[in-house]
Amino acid sequence: MSGIVWLVGAGVGDIGLITMRALECISQADCIVYDRLVNKAILRYARKDAELIFVGKEPSAHQLTQEQINELLVAKAKSGLSVCRLKGGDPFIFGRGGEEAEALAEAGIPFEVVPGVSSYHAVPAYAGIPLTDRRYSSSVAIVTGYESSEAGNVRWEEIAHAVDTIVVLMVVGRIREVTERLMQGGLDSSTKAALIEQGTLPTQRTIVGTLATIADKAEYERVHPPAVLIVGKVVELCDKLAWFERKPLFGKRILIARDEDRGFEMARMLEAYGANAVCLPVLKIELLSNSQQMREAVVALSKGLYDWVVFTSVNGVKALFETLHSMGMDARAFSSTKVCAIGDATNSELRKMGIIADAVPEQFTTEAVAELLLNIGVHGKRILLPRAFGASRKLTNSLLEAGAEVHEVTAYKVLTNEELGEEEISIALSKPIDIVCFTSPSSVDALFKLVGEGLKATLRNARIACIGPVTAKRVEEYGLPVCIIASTHTTGGLIDAILSHFATTNASTPK
Structure with a gap:
């Protein structure tokens, strides 16, 4: 039985700009075939067992040819896999998505196109440049600086006087030729131009000049791909509307x-x-869910043998609930037990599990927890304390001194990541x-x-x-x-x- 291929636009650099449908495809795919400009953090949403295949293309060096990529997609789908073809930006805007869709159609492979946020409008937006503005621009041309022999040469001289705003992608290597051709087509040399490098990322740089100066500025600033060139009167708004590069930690x-x-x-x-x-x-x-110690603690919890459970971390919550669920139980095991949590994150994790903490100290320290519980009164109370291996015993000792009976269980270990x-x-x-x-x-x-x-x-x-x-x-x-x-x-x-x-x-x- 044939699989399916999702041709997915991963959006531009900022991972927050990916669509919900794209995330659904990424999380469901058996195999993900991804490009160079895809933010690698997006791959965190892939299944742990998904096959990840990099087919990135540099301007002068390709991991695989386009024909080989087409063959790969067909072969994977024919083997019955669901394949996510993850492409930077939008697959149908200078992304060769049309060629891949055509290859799939000819091979009889079902496919779906998931549009993505393209750099042609996202990058200018992050630089504070609206592509249209009723005062300055009512028309836009999106052009590639890389000219394909199959499609023919870009008619720069015609584009120069056809629209108000010109957006040029893949332009760094040919910016001087592009600007000269636009001026030859009749655009004034003083027309505003902006070149935006690494758009939507914290490494974004916006260089503003004119058609006559932008190529020299790009060379002086050593601009590297990816970068987007914007030409037109709307660039004048850049200084006033720039918002991204003014964020408090921008570039740090x-x-x-x-x-x-x-x-x-x-x-x-x-x-x-x-x-x-x-x-x-x-x-x-390393969560120690389902250890003998944890299972015994869960059984005691379900029987109402603890007056309090004190969680000092998110990992303690995760480990205990993993054990609880594996034993066919849920939050109802806490029906006769009160819960104390240190920190907003721990409290939030408990809420996900259906538990609202009875006590949360104002200061998120073990000392504050001890003080809070001592004020409530823990003499003679049985307290379950899921902790990290080797954790400080300050809290345990304080509770013991107050007359509580404390049952410490090792819920997880914090290890140096030797696999790094x-x-x-x-x-x-x-x-x-x-x-x-x-x-x-x-x-x-x-x-x-x-x-x-x-x-x-x-x-x-x-x-x-x-x-x-x-x-x-x-x-x-x-x-x-x-x-x-x-x-x-x-x-x-x-x-x-x-x-x-x-x-x-x-x-x-x-x-």
Whole structure:
């Protein structure tokens, strides 16, 4: 039985611009065939068992020819697989999606086209350039700077006086020729032009000039693909309407040393403020769901033998509920038990599982939890405490001293991610880092273990931001100064501290 091919537009660089239908196809596909300009973070939404095939094309070097890609799609579908052909931008706008659809149709393979957000309108929007404006432009031409021999040469001289706004994709290598041809076609040399490199990403650069100067500026600024050229009066609005490059953390390269899942979440939060967030998954979380210890705790919980369950992390929640579900139980096992949670993330994870915490301390520390429970009264109470292997016993000891009976269970382990490749580490540390974020002492230990003493030299010009004083102390033990410490010990609190730091720094910097 034949499979199906989804020709999916992955949108431009900003992962937030991908469509819901595209995510559905990515998450369902047996095989994903993807291009160079696809944001690799999108592949996180693929199934764990999905086959990932890179067929990226550089301007002068192709991984596979277009004919080979067509044959690959047909072969995979004929073997019964659902295939997601993931293409940057929109598959039917200079994406050769039409050729691939034609090959599939001729082979009798069912296919679906999923339109994507194209760079021709997304990139100008991120630079503050509306393609149409009733005062300046009522018509737009979208042109490729790369001329295909099959389609014939672009008629630049005709385009020059046919529309108000001209958008040129794939233009970097031919920008001088393109601008000269437009001027030969009658466009005034003083016509405004903007070249936008790495559009929609935190590395975006907008270079503004005129038809006469933009090629020289591009050469001087060493602009590299991908870049989009906008020509027309609407470019005059760029300075007033630019919004993306004015975000508070725009262009700041922030390294997040954490486990992959939580690191990715934090990266997305920082990207909302314009940061160039780089997640280096130095930690690996191993949930100990279904261990004998965890199963016994769940049985006791279901029998109402605990007065309280205290969750100190998201991972503790995940491990306990995985065990609970595997044993055919759900949130009803907590019917006679109260729940305490540290932190917004832990509380949010509990809500996903149908549990609203009875107690959440204002300060997200074990000391605050102990104080809260002691004020409530825990003498003679039985408390279940799902913890990380090797976690501090401060909370346990405080509860024991107050007369509680504490049952600690090891719910998960926090390990150094030994599978992290040297190449991934090298790429993350190869460019200057503005800020390094540490969210636990274990993340500090893991980064130093994986990188070694050379890390001090690499981070000598970086600001170090820590989620709290305990983590900051560990950083200082390695001989590095800490610049930012969150007063609220959560991911959101750490990001707020970083924003506050730069707001103060920028305000005190002479203009």
